[in-house]
Amino acid sequence: MIRMFSGTSVCRVGLNQKALTKLLSTTIMPEMPPCDHKPGTYEGPDYTKVQSIKKQNIVPCILSYYKKPLLLHEGHMQWLFDHTGKRYLDML
Incomplete structure (x- = not known):
């Protein structure tokens, strides 16, 4: 063919x-379009602590298909920001 x-x-x-x-x-x-919003500093528990809490409280049959799941802490309009300040486009 x-x-x-x-x-x-x-x-x-x-x-x-x-x-x-x-x-x-x-x-x-x-390239992502510019965004003038600056996310605040993440002041919650560190990433490894959040993962250990998740492991203790979420049923083991619930799988995460990500190598390193996101830890989102702030949103602004269509943008989401993770604990490191990296910006993502919310597609939901």
């Missing part, structure tokens, strides 16, 4: 499956 890529067949531009996969899977992260 010949697939179209930007209106040109893959065979015509000489891309094999491996090259096409590499081309299409290259991730280009767009």
Whole structure:
């Protein structure tokens, strides 16, 4: 099967499956738009303490699919901020 890529067949531009996969899977992260809000300093328990509390109180069958779950502490309009001050876009 010949697939179209930007209106040109893959065979015509000489891309094999491996090259096409590499081309299409290259991730280009767009820049986040500016935000004038500065989050306050996180003054709660440290990240490891929060994780240990979670481990003690959440049933083990509830899984977290993240390597390092977020510790969100502040929100402003569509933005969420974690305990380190990193900004995320709220998509919910």
